């Protein structure tokens with residue numbers, strides 16, 4: 586049984602998906618991390634997101650794979666574990682800009698579909714319910730207002746050891762809106778709610794409440 590969780594940046598997908606996977610005894614697959622690892626490669630090799638030809642040529646040189654240690658997903662970029670380098674804003678923005686490319690998506694979607702064939706997965710991203718796993722038994726579209734997401738991200742950054750260059754909530758919110766717009770309006774696999782997905786707005790819900798709701802939906806699917 587597969588659970589697809591899609592939604593905009595900062596809605597809490599990865600936190601929620603990780604807990605749901607644990608409770609369901611499934612494997613958690615963070616597809617955003619794959620796009621981020623690919624973005625890191627482009628950044629390190631100074632490939633511009635506007636240069637589609639260079640992006641596509643570089644794909645032959647990029648190998649992304651996943652391994653699990655103590656149930657935690659690690660992303661390997663050409664054999665090197667880059668997991669700890671993927672969360673930065675610059676990498677997220679580059680991932681958003683380069684994930685518009687159809688060939689980039691093709692490569693990662695194939696890897697994601699292969700993973701879902703080997704085990705029950707809880708997979709989060711933008712196109713999981715619509716493109717990657719259209720037959721997933723449970724589909725969730727997890728959202729929250731842009732302001733709520735910006736405040737959450739601000740709190741997260743504030744608690745990091747190096748909080749010297751802390752952006753304002755307004756700056757983060759503007760960034761989030763830009764990213765939403767790009768993710769929702771791109772030509773290939775834009776972020777949108779699958780027709781059969783259940784929308785959950787996490788703005789006024791705790792993590793536990795969201796998890797509870799998803800587990801209920803999953804249980805009712807199993808019962809039918």
Ligand code: DC
Pocket residue numbers: 594595616617618620621677680681684709710711712713764768
């Ligand atoms: O979920 P995230 O913030 O880690 O994702 C980073 C970017 O990757 C996001 O802005 C769009 C892209 N992405 C995508 O296009 N499709 C996915 N399934 C996951 C992420």
